[in-house]
Every structure is written in C-alpha cells, then in structure tokens.
Amino acid sequence: MKRIDWNTLDEAGRAAALARPAQSRSPSLRTGVEAIIADVRARGDDALRELTSRYDGTTLDALAVTAEEFDAAEARLAPDLKAAVREAAERIERFHRAAAPAPVSVETAPGVRVERVLRPIRRVGLYVPAGGAPLPSTAIMLGVPAAIAGCKEVVLCTPVQANGRCDDAVLFAARATGVHKVFKLGGAQAIAAMAYGTESVPRCDKLFGPGNAWVTEAKLQVSGDPEGAAIDMPAGPSEVLVIADADADPRFIAADLLSQAEHGPDSQVLLVSPSPTLLDRVEVEVERQRLELPRADVAASALAESRLVQVNDLDEALKVSNRYAPEHLIIQTAQPRDLLEGVESAGSVFLGEWTPESLGDYCSGSNHVLPTYGYARSYSGVSVASFQKQVTVQEASAEGLRAIGPCAATLAAAEQLDAHRRAVTLRLEAMGANA
Numbered sequence: 001m002k003r004i005d006w007n008t009l010d011e012a013g014r015a016a017a018l019a020r021p022a023q024s025r026s027p028s029l030r031t032g033v034e035a036i037i038a039d040v041r042a043r044g045d046d047a048l049r050e051l052t053s054r055y056d057g058t059t060l061d062a063l064a065v066t067a068e069e070f071d072a073a074e075a076r077l078a079p080d081l082k083a084a085v086r087e088a089a090e091r092i093e094r095f096h097r098a099a100a101p102a103p104v105s106v107e108t109a110p111g112v113r114v115e116r117v118l119r120p121i122r123r124v125g126l127y128v129p130a131g132g133a134p135l136p137s138t139a140i141m142l143g144v145p146a147a148i149a150g151c152k153e154v155v156l157c158t159p160v161q162a163n164g165r166c167d168d169a170v171l172f173a174a175r176a177t178g179v180h181k182v183f184k185l186g187g188a189q190a191i192a193a194m195a196y197g198t199e200s201v202p203r204c205d206k207l208f209g210p211g212n213a214w215v216t217e218a219k220l221q222v223s224g225d226p227e228g229a230a231i232d233m234p235a236g237p238s239e240v241l242v243i244a245d246a247d248a249d250p251r252f253i254a255a256d257l258l259s260q261a262e263h264g265p266d267s268q269v270l271l272v273s274p275s276p277t278l279l280d281r282v283e284v285e286v287e288r289q290r291l292e293l294p295r296a297d298v299a300a301s302a303l304a305e306s307r308l309v310q311v312n313d314l315d316e317a318l319k320v321s322n323r324y325a326p327e328h329l330i331i332q333t334a335q336p337r338d339l340l341e342g343v344e345s346a347g348s349v350f351l352g353e354w355t356p357e358s359l360g361d362y363c364s365g366s367n368h369v370l371p372t373y374g375y376a377r378s379y380s381g382v383s384v385a386s387f388q389k390q391v392t393v394q395e396a397s398a399e400g401l402r403a404i405g406p407c408a409a410t411l412a413a414a415e416q417l418d419a420h421r422r423a424v425t426l427r428l429e430a431m432g433a434n435a
Contacts, residue, residue: 044198088363095365111400125194127209134167143177149387159186191218236373246275265301
C-alpha cells in the first residue's frame with residue numbers, strides 16, 4: 001500500500017492520491033461488446049448458444065433453468081447455507097419494506113390536489129456474476145426489492161458452469177426471493193438478451209447487477225440505446241475507505257481492507273487516519289493477514305493501488321472521504337456516530353468496530369449493490385425505489401383553477417408559450433360566462 005501524507009501534497013498530488021485504477025473502455029472492448037450485442041439481436045437464441053459455448057465451454061440445449069434443476073440445486077445445498085439465505089432475505093426484506101417509498105397526497109391550494117402514486121417497473125432483468133466466485137448474496141439483494149416493488153416479471157441471468165449447471169446457491173436464492181425465470185447466461189450476451197429479448201429471454205425494461213468489464217460495457221451501451229434498457233447505475237470495481245483514530249484495532253481494519261481487496265485486482269482500499277502509528281501497525285497487519293488468504297495474490301494486486309493516508313485530524317479525514325466518495329465507508333473511531341453528520345458522499349456507511357462491511361454485503365438488511373468509482377457523489381444504492389416509477393397526479397376543481405390559474409397564465413406569458421396560457425385562460429373565461 002502506498003503511504004501518503006495528505007498535507008504535503010498540492011492539488012494535483014491530492015487528485016493523484018485519490019485516483020482509482022483506470023477502467024478499460026478500450027476500442028477493442030467497445031467493438032467486441034458491440035459485436036456481441038449485434039449478434040444477439042440478429043440471431044437470438046442461436047447466438048446465445050454459440051457465445052456460451054465459446055466463452056463458457058458449455059453447450060446448452062435449453063437456456064432456461066427448469067423446475068427440476070431448481071429442485072436438484074436445493075437438494076444438493078447444505079442445510080446451513082439454505083438457512084443463511086432465508087435469514088438474510090428476511091432481514092433484507094424487513095429493512096427494504098420500511099425504507100420503501102410511500103404514496104403522497106397533498107392539497108397545495110384550496111381545490112388543488114397533487115399526488116404521487118407508485119407503479120412497479122413491469123419487467124426487470126437481474127445479473128448475478130460468477131466469475132471469481134458465485135454471488136448468491138447478489139441474487140438476494142436484487143430479488144428482494146424487486147418482489148417488494150411488485151414487478152410483474154423478474155428475470156435473472158447467471159453464468160453456467162462447466163458442468164452445465166448454474167451455481168446451486170444462486171438458484172436457491174433466486175427461487176427464495178421470488179425470481180420468475182432464470183437463464184444460464186453470462187457476460188455481455190446476457191445483458192444483450194435481457195435488453196432486447198430473444199426467442200427464450202424476455203425483453204426487460206431495466207437491468208440490475210454488477211459484472212466484469214464486458215458486462216459493464218454492455219450495460220452502458222444498451223442504456224444509451226433508445227431501443228435498449230435502462231440500468232441501475234454505472235459500476236466499477238469494489239472499494240472501501242476506512243476512517244480510524246489512534247485507538248482503533250489494526251486487526252479489524254486490516255481485515256476490512258482485505259475483505260474488499262480480495263474481490264479483484266482492480267479493487268481499491270484506503271485507510272485515512274491522523275495517527276501515523278496506526279497506519280504503521282495496519283500496514284504490517286494487512287500483509288500478515290493477506291498471506292493467510294486463499295486469494296492472497298488477488299489481494300496483493302489490489303493493494304498495489306491502495307493507499308494509507310495520513311491527515312491532521314478526523315475532520316480532515318471526512319473531507320478526504322467525501323472527495324473520494326467511496327462505495328463503502330467504515331468509521332472506526334471512539335465516537336463514530338459523531339462523524340456521520342459530516343458524511344456527504346458514500347454508498348453505505350459502517351459505524352464502529354463491531355460493524356464489518358461484510359455484514360452489509362450479506363445480511364444486515366441494507367443493499368450491497370452500490371455506486372462505485374466516485375458515483376456515490378450523485379447515485380444511491382439499489383432500493384425498492386429502483387424498481388418503481390413514481391407518477392405524479394394532479395386534480396383541480398373550478399375553485400382550484402380560479403386560485404392558481406392566473407399564476408400559470410402569467411408564467412406561460414413570460415415564457416412566450418401562448419397555447420399554454422390560453423389552456424388556462426379559456427377555462428377561466430368559461431367560468432366567468434357560466435357565472
């Protein structure tokens with residue numbers, strides 16, 4: 001990890017210190033994804049079978065997971081893992097129901113009522129990756145809010161394994177959270193199939209879920225096409241920033257940093273602290289714990305682009321964090337809640353030494369599909385609202401139009417939109433004639 005003294009840096013140095021590993025949108029990646037999308041749009045299921053054979057080494061007769069395959073996956077799964085999936089889903093549902101948007105109805109003037117009504121996005125597509133490791137937790141995080149929102153059809157794609165099956169835990173989580181259809185598809189071809197539809201895969205209105213560079217590029221391309229599909233948010237590699245004081249436990253901090261570093265070689269982790277002694281101890285502890293991990297080499301690659309940042313005090317640490325806008329922010333200080341008010345940009349915040357980021361990844365109740373790569377400045381994590389449309393409704397009585405019509409007419413005249421003005425004044429004049 002690179003050691004940085006924040007107050008010795010000029011503005012250019014500070015920008016470089018908080019720079020993330022460059023995401024590849026190389027011409028070859030863009031054109032490769034374009035070719036896959038075009039192939040899927042032109043040839044449908046045939047293209048999906050050929051691409052699956054090419055990239056996953058598996059020949060598929062049927063793309064959809066059958067009821068018998070769901071049953072077999074559940075039978076193979078260990079009882080404790082099934083119990084953990086159900087437990088996590090229940091807790092996630094509890095929080096997401098409480099945090100879901102509610103209808104609103106307000107009288108903004110006598111005789112004028114304005115409402116907000118909620119409608120589910122009719123058909124949504126969920127992507128659950130399985131590159132480095134399968135992610136049943138992502139199936140839970142996406143399936144639960146989609147069910148609460150009331151989406152009429154929930155489609156999920158996840159890569160097929162060499163044995164011709166999808167991961168058992170992913171299938172169990174999908175069924176447990178009410179996903180309607182699962183397809184044995186991964187990569188850019190899965191995104192193309194859900195965005196445009198094929199003979200087997202229904203066309204979806206909005207796509208959700210993380211993925212590798214090919215999946216991310218495919219999501220960006222289909223979201224930019226009026227005939228494609230909306231997406232949840234831009235996405236990048238996993239990341240965490242930890243703010244810690246001198247009394248924080250370096251073992252806990254090292255474990256939290258490594259829990260993100262093991263995601264992938266392009267992940268990034270940062271520790272920001274006013275204590276040089278803590279930074280020293282964490283640096284040693286990170287290396288000690290890393291060597292004990294099965295994914296030690298992956299973590300080492302991520303740590304090469306990670307940072308130990310020394311600041312003057314915790315207020316300055318918050319400024320660094322807000323500038324970075326991390327996906328995950330962990331605050332391990334004596335009074336962590338005292339800093340919460342100053343947090344402006346973060347995907348999810350974890351307060352205190354007994355709150356590892358892993359809880360949010362799996363089962364605290366919050367959602368782990370979060371904005372990365374600085375997008376926390378303007379995006380929020382996935383929630384029930386992500387799967388809904390908020391439609392406003394207004395209704396005015398004659399009394400209401402008399403009350404606010406002149407305001408609308410004046411503003412329309414100022415904008416030189418005479419038809420807008422006349423739509424109001426004709427009604428006001430008709431009221432006068434009737435009176």
